[in-house]
Amino acid sequence: MNAPGPNISDSRAVIRQLDDGIINRIAAGEVVERPASAVKELVENALDAGATRIGVTIADGGRSLIRVEDDGSGIAPGELPLALARHATSKLGGGDLLDIHSFGFRGEALASLAAVGRLVLSSRAPGHDGAAIAAEGGAIGPVRPAALSRGTVVELRDLFFATPARLKFLRSERAEGQAVAEMLRRLALAEPQVGFTLRDITGGEERVILRLPAESGDLSDARLARIGRVMGRDFAQNAVAIDAAREGLRLTGHVSLPTFSRGTGVAQHLQVNGRPVRDRQLLGALRAAYGDLLPRDRHPLAVLRLDCPVREVDVNVHPAKSEVRFRDAGLVRGLIVTAIRHALAEEGLRTSSTLAGAALGAMSRPPAAGPHQWQPRRWQPDRPAPAALRAAHAAQAPGFGEAAAGFAPSARVDAPAPGGEDLPLGAARAQVHGTYIIAQTADGVVIVDQHAAHERLVYERLKRQMAENGVAAQALLIPQVVEMAPDEAAQILELAGDLARIGLLLEPFGPGAVALRETPAALGEVDGAALLRDILDELAEDGASRTLGDRLDAILSRMACHGSVRAGRALRGDEMNALLREMEATPRSGQCNHGRPTWVELKLADIERLFARR
Numbered sequence: 001m002n003a004p005g006p007n008i009s010d011s012r013a014v015i016r017q018l019d020d021g022i023i024n025r026i027a028a029g030e031v032v033e034r035p036a037s038a039v040k041e042l043v044e045n046a047l048d049a050g051a052t053r054i055g056v057t058i059a060d061g062g063r064s065l066i067r068v069e070d071d072g073s074g075i076a077p078g079e080l081p082l083a084l085a086r087h088a089t090s091k092l093g094g095g096d097l098l099d100i101h102s103f104g105f106r107g108e109a110l111a112s113l114a115a116v117g118r119l120v121l122s123s124r125a126p127g128h129d130g131a132a133i134a135a136e137g138g139a140i141g142p143v144r145p146a147a148l149s150r151g152t153v154v155e156l157r158d159l160f161f162a163t164p165a166r167l168k169f170l171r172s173e174r175a176e177g178q179a180v181a182e183m184l185r186r187l188a189l190a191e192p193q194v195g196f197t198l199r200d201i202t203g204g205e206e207r208v209i210l211r212l213p214a215e216s217g218d219l220s221d222a223r224l225a226r227i228g229r230v231m232g233r234d235f236a237q238n239a240v241a242i243d244a245a246r247e248g249l250r251l252t253g254h255v256s257l258p259t260f261s262r263g264t265g266v267a268q269h270l271q272v273n274g275r276p277v278r279d280r281q282l283l284g285a286l287r288a289a290y291g292d293l294l295p296r297d298r299h300p301l302a303v304l305r306l307d308c309p310v311r312e313v314d315v316n317v318h319p320a321k322s323e324v325r326f327r328d329a330g331l332v333r334g335l336i337v338t339a340i341r342h343a344l345a346e347e348g349l350r351t352s353s354t355l356a357g358a359a360l361g362a363m364s365r366p367p368a369a370g371p372h373q374w375q376p377r378r379w380q381p382d383r384p385a386p387a388a389l390r391a392a393h394a395a396q397a398p399g400f401g402e403a404a405a406g407f408a409p410s411a412r413v414d415a416p417a418p419g420g421e422d423l424p425l426g427a428a429r430a431q432v433h434g435t436y437i438i439a440q441t442a443d444g445v446v447i448v449d450q451h452a453a454h455e456r457l458v459y460e461r462l463k464r465q466m467a468e469n470g471v472a473a474q475a476l477l478i479p480q481v482v483e484m485a486p487d488e489a490a491q492i493l494e495l496a497g498d499l500a501r502i503g504l505l506l507e508p509f510g511p512g513a514v515a516l517r518e519t520p521a522a523l524g525e526v527d528g529a530a531l532l533r534d535i536l537d538e539l540a541e542d543g544a545s546r547t548l549g550d551r552l553d554a555i556l557s558r559m560a561c562h563g564s565v566r567a568g569r570a571l572r573g574d575e576m577n578a579l580l581r582e583m584e585a586t587p588r589s590g591q592c593n594h595g596r597p598t599w600v601e602l603k604l605a606d607i608e609r610l611f612a613r614r
């Protein structure tokens with residue numbers, strides 16, 4: 001048999017050293033994937049040079065032109081050829097790859113860009129005249145004088161003209177342009193004290209896409225101001241401040257309330273020692289922190305900065321340095337997960353302040369066609385309501401993360417409840433459509449979704465019991481025999497030990513059946529067959545990739561749904577008030593297990609506006 005192999009022939013080819021042009025083009029393939037990555041490299045160079053103002057201009061999504069100007073330290077004329085040479089850098093003085101304090105250190109970016117595009121590097125260092133050097137497809141020209149007052153300008157035209165294969169992988173000009181803007185936002189969030197401008201030239205017309213002035217004040221004020229400008233006021237209003245430290249690591253920043261989420265992870269900005277990263281482990285930790293507060297297809301917003309001794313982290317794992325490796329990955333994950341969980345639990349009842357705005361907006365507009373299903377996208381109103389605007393104003397004050405919605409849950413729970421109006425969720429006045437509890441508060445009206453709220457309460461109760469002595473179970477008078485496929489029965493019985501800890505006592509009952517003997521007391525009377533079916537569904541869902549703890553949490557969450565006050569059940573006044581008081585006392589009760597809010601408050605002032613009373 002003579003199967004043709006790759007390039008196996010009789011005439012053996014000799015081994016040859018690749019020439020620099022090819023080496024640079026190969027390296028460029030790793031460093032410069034698309035215009036946004038070229039912009040990243042150039043802007044990082046400007047930041048390393050201590051720039052305070054950085055201007056980026058692109059044309060045709062960055063394909064025909066990328067220009068980055070800075071007011072940084074500049075390059076002396078004699079060093080210009082070296083700047084374009086491969087593996088030439090001014091940033092690795094000691095040659096220690098674990099002692100890195102700059103964005104760059106590999107000395108590859110300019111050489112790579114010069115190999116795949118037409119590049120002109122002009123610069124002026126203090127005490128020198130301005131000078132420029134040009135390179136095209138790797139061929140480097142002489143150093144010439146250039147008129148320039150200070151700093152550096154890199155102009156890159158016709159990116160990838162020398163590597164047409166790469167051109168084919170680029171997306172539309174619009175998509176590439178957006179990626180450039182996104183990249184700049186990521187860098188801008190990490191460097192609030194530097195001013196950034198992004199301009200786009202289309203059809204000869206220049207437009208400013210992004211203008212972020214250098215933020216003044218101390219670093220934390222500057223960061224907050226920059227976050228507001230980049231992420232929008234909605235985020236500022238619905239953010240929770242994070243500040244936690246452990247064993248030399250420090251995590252600071254802001255994350256969104258679970259009721260303020262997005263359909264993708266685009267709004268998750270993570271920085272390690274000031275370097276923006278898209279690191280899977282860190283993103284996974286962020287996700288895990290929201291574990292049972294958000295459904296799997298919703299994503300929190302976040303701007304988080306992790307600071308650690310430089311020796312704890314290796315940034316040299318990927319040419320673009322977007323992935324990092326920690327010496328103690330478990331420690332980092334633990335810090336992120338606990339810090340965020342703790343901060344969210346402290347928020348207790350708080351739900352997205354934009355919800356009430358959305359509700360009021362919908363009331364003052366004609367009703368939309370079709371059923372009013374929960375749609376996360378609608379949570380973000382196209383324009384903020386007056387209450388939201390006021391909250392936005394409040395959000396500018398220091399410490400906005402703690403209590404923009406206006407109450408400190410645990411502090412007031414124990415207060416006596418005569419009328420209850422002074423309590424956060426007020427005094428229950430009515431139940432409507434057998435589904436919603438209407439309560440009166442000091443300055444507004446609260447509407448509670450009784451099913452969603454009760455489901456969360458039952459879930460939190462189950463989790464609490466599990467963390468303490470195990471979930472309290474109650475024996476069924478007559479064990480319930482539930483039939484299922486033999487392999488399903490085997491699968492669920494395999495977990496019998498763990499399920500017993502969460503209050504479900506199961507026994508084998510011949511092939512294809514199990515006997516349910518005990519169920520969690522907190523659930524009250526449940527339909528055992530439906531409950532087990534749900535647990536099987538949960539197990540079928542990508543179970544392998546999750547830890548046992550996560551799976552048990554997910555099972556608890558599903559069980560809670562079975563034990564909840566169903567929509568449609570009439571509640572007495574004392575039952576309604578009891579539900580409100582328990583919500584106030586229970587952490588994370590502002591959203592149900594699917595990330596939906598459990599309640600909204602309409603302020604009297606806004607209701608009055610609806611009726612044009614103001």
Ligand code: ADP
Nearest residue numbers: 045049083089090104105106107108109110152
């Ligand atoms: P690296 O950033 O890894 O050092 P680069 O190829 O990006 O590699 O840049 C090579 C060198 O050129 C840098 O080390 C720096 O000395 C110089 N340089 C590049 N861009 C600038 C700039 N905007 N201002 C000042 N010096 C620069």
Ligand code: MG
Nearest residue numbers: 041045104109
């Ligand atoms: Mg660089």
